[in-house]
Amino acid sequence: MSKRRSGEMQISERELVSMTGDLDEIHRATMPALHDAAAEWSEQLHDQGVATVKAVARTTSRRGFLLSAGAVSLGGLVLAACGKSSATTATTTGGAGTTTGNGNPFTGDLAVAALAASLENLAVATYQAGLDAATAGKLGAVPPAIATFATTAQKQHKDHAAAWNSIITNAGKSAVSGVDLTVKNAVVTPGFAAVKDAAGLAKFALGLEDAAAATYLNAIQNALTSAGAIKIAATIQPVEMQHAAILHFVLGDYPVPDSFAKTDGARPLSDMIG
Amino acid sequence: MSIDQGALRSLIEESADLQSDALRTTTRGLADVVEQGQERRAAGGVDPDETRAYHMERRHLLATGLKGMGALAGTAVGVGLYQMFTQPAFADSAMDVQAGQTAASIENLAIAVYTKAAGLPFMKNIPAPAGPTVVAFVTQTIQQHTDHAKAFNSAVTALGGKAQTGLDMTVYNGVVVPALPTLKTPLDVVKFAATLENVAAETYAAETAAVSDKMLRSTFSSIMGVEAQHVAVLNAVAALLAGGAPQLITIPPPGDKLPAAAGSVGFPNSFYGLDMARPAAEGAVQ
Numbered sequence: 001m002s003k004r005r006s007g008e009m010q011i012s013e014r015e016l017v018s019m020t021g022d023l024d025e026i027h028r029a030t031m032p033a034l035h036d037a038a039a040e041w042s043e044q045l046h047d048q049g050v051a052t053v054k055a056v057a058r059t060t061s062r063r064g065f066l067l068s069a070g071a072v073s074l075g076g077l078v079l080a081a082c083g084k085s086s087a088t089t090a091t092t093t094g095g096a097g098t099t100t101g102n103g104n105p106f107t108g109d110l111a112v113a114a115l116a117a118s119l120e121n122l123a124v125a126t127y128q129a130g131l132d133a134a135t136a137g138k139l140g141a142v143p144p145a146i147a148t149f150a151t152t153a154q155k156q157h158k159d160h161a162a163a164w165n166s167i168i169t170n171a172g173k174s175a176v177s178g179v180d181l182t183v184k185n186a187v188v189t190p191g192f193a194a195v196k197d198a199a200g201l202a203k204f205a206l207g208l209e210d211a212a213a214a215t216y217l218n219a220i221q222n223a224l225t226s227a228g229a230i231k232i233a234a235t236i237q238p239v240e241m242q243h244a245a246i247l248h249f250v251l252g253d254y255p256v257p258d259s260f261a262k263t264d265g266a267r268p269l270s271d272m273i274g
Numbered sequence: 275m276s277i278d279q280g281a282l283r284s285l286i287e288e289s290a291d292l293q294s295d296a297l298r299t300t301t302r303g304l305a306d307v308v309e310q311g312q313e314r315r316a317a318g319g320v321d322p323d324e325t326r327a328y329h330m331e332r333r334h335l336l337a338t339g340l341k342g343m344g345a346l347a348g349t350a351v352g353v354g355l356y357q358m359f360t361q362p363a364f365a366d367s368a369m370d371v372q373a374g375q376t377a378a379s380i381e382n383l384a385i386a387v388y389t390k391a392a393g394l395p396f397m398k399n400i401p402a403p404a405g406p407t408v409v410a411f412v413t414q415t416i417q418q419h420t421d422h423a424k425a426f427n428s429a430v431t432a433l434g435g436k437a438q439t440g441l442d443m444t445v446y447n448g449v450v451v452p453a454l455p456t457l458k459t460p461l462d463v464v465k466f467a468a469t470l471e472n473v474a475a476e477t478y479a480a481e482t483a484a485v486s487d488k489m490l491r492s493t494f495s496s497i498m499g500v501e502a503q504h505v506a507v508l509n510a511v512a513a514l515l516a517g518g519a520p521q522l523i524t525i526p527p528p529g530d531k532l533p534a535a536a537g538s539v540g541f542p543n544s545f546y547g548l549d550m551a552r553p554a555a556e557g558a559v560q
Contacts, residue, residue: 141530144532144537146529146537147537148536148537148538152537155544221495227484231482231483237498239544240499241500241502242502242503245503246540252525252527254414255506256503260421260425261495
């Protein structure tokens with residue numbers, strides 16, 4: 001196991017990369033379940049007459065599913081202790097057929113999809129801001145593992161946004177290209193300005209990941225009604241929690257702090273999107 | 275480079291406090307499980323169409339899941355076993371109760387496997403700092419799986435079912451027993467544990483969408499991500515062990531010395547898979 005021990009850096013980057021060499025294949029393997037869930041949801045939307053569905057998601061190509069993230073614009077980032085965060089709020093506004101104000105033009109499960117897409121867009125933008133700051137040397141020395149984390153997590157958030165937007169567009173609506181403005185204005189913009197180093201960036205990102213995971217959990221438990229929508233959220237929430245675990249680890253915290261995931265910090269449907 | 279055991283213990287204690295808060299939330303939710311279940315039974319029980327759709331989907335998942343699981347564990351899953359698993363559920367209780375019992379059986383199995391693994395001689399002799407870090411992780415993870423088993427069994431009994439105190443014998447006999455003799459190094463153990471954690475996470479993600487009881491869904495959904503976190507940590511530890519860098523397995527890690535790939539090896543997929551999800555009735559009380 002440690003026959004090559006000697007210097008500070010015995011581990012080979014190539015070895016680690018080879019261990020993850022099947023990631024693309026594994027990732028592709030997870031797509032059918034997601035497509036099924038999307039199809040199920042779209043069919044339900046069609047049946048309900050919620051939207052003029054042009055085609056069910058079963059006909060959506062993987063390319064189209066993922067590339068719709070390209071339409072996603074950037075914005076800001078994280079959240080952690082936004083005083084307005086409340087699972088209860090989301091609960092009271094999340095039922096099927098409910099409407100939301102504040103820039104979220106959708107109802108029912110689609111409103112949750114829009115909120116989720118806006119949070120994912122915000123995450124994408126914030127990681128980009130962090131990577132840009134690191135590249136510009138504004139964060140001092142950035143460990144390569146943190147840079148890789150940010151790049152990988154950002155890509156996964158793009159995929160998540162694309163998943164939600166595929167549902168929205170299959171329902172005949174326009175994709176959500178904006179961000180959660182409530183979080184951006186209250187938390188991300190002022191918070192990111194205070195980030196001065198890699199540890200600060202990791203802590204900031206942790207707040208965002210925690211909020212995303214909590215929002216999905218709250219949506220599953222209290223808001224979403226379609227089995228397909230629940231399934232999509234259930235395949236994303238664990239990934240956000242994995243991001244959080246690695247960030248906890250990097251920050252020196254115990255990586256799995258709770259036996260049960262929490263809804264604390266979940267974003268409500270009343271958040272502004274734009 | 276030495277691990278600060280006091281700091282590690284402190285971290286674990288803090289996390290224990292935090293999880294206690296979360297446990298209280300789940301316990302409150304369990305009270306609603308009773309009400310939801312009673313309402314469903316009062317309304318005539320399970321919708322036959324819903325049940326049929328549920329089992330069709332689970333059979334589809336299992337058709338690919340067992341193949342993957344067998345490959346991952348490096349063990350043979352026989353054709354007969356495969357066919358048996360892909361048949362409709364054989365237990366006669368309500369599907370939500372079965373799903374909860376199966377989840378408890380998976381948790382019980384995880385506890386047993388971690389306990390067994392921790393006692394293996396080579397696991398007791400991992401040099402510091404990796405050794406104490408792994409021991410601390412195993413200890414805390416056993417506690418968390420114990421909490422999960424209790425939560426699932428509370429949900430099951432609240433729905434009128436019988437608590438599952440046994441193991442998922444299908445996974446135990448088909449995967450664990452054949453694999454145990456092949457575990458020769460800490461890396462073997464860590465990779466095998468990651469596989470079992472993945473089975474748990476994927477099962478719970480699938481059940482989150484499949485069960486009809488709202489609060490049972492809450493229980494599944496509040497646990498699936500925690501198992502996924504176990505997977506992320508184990509993936510990272512496995513990569514560092516495989517790369518011959520056990521000295522980097524410590525809390526906090528020496529961030530500037532971690533290789534770039536260590537930042538992403540823990541979470542390989544954008545979407546959590548469902549292929550290894552176990553059938554709802556597999557661990558049901560017979």
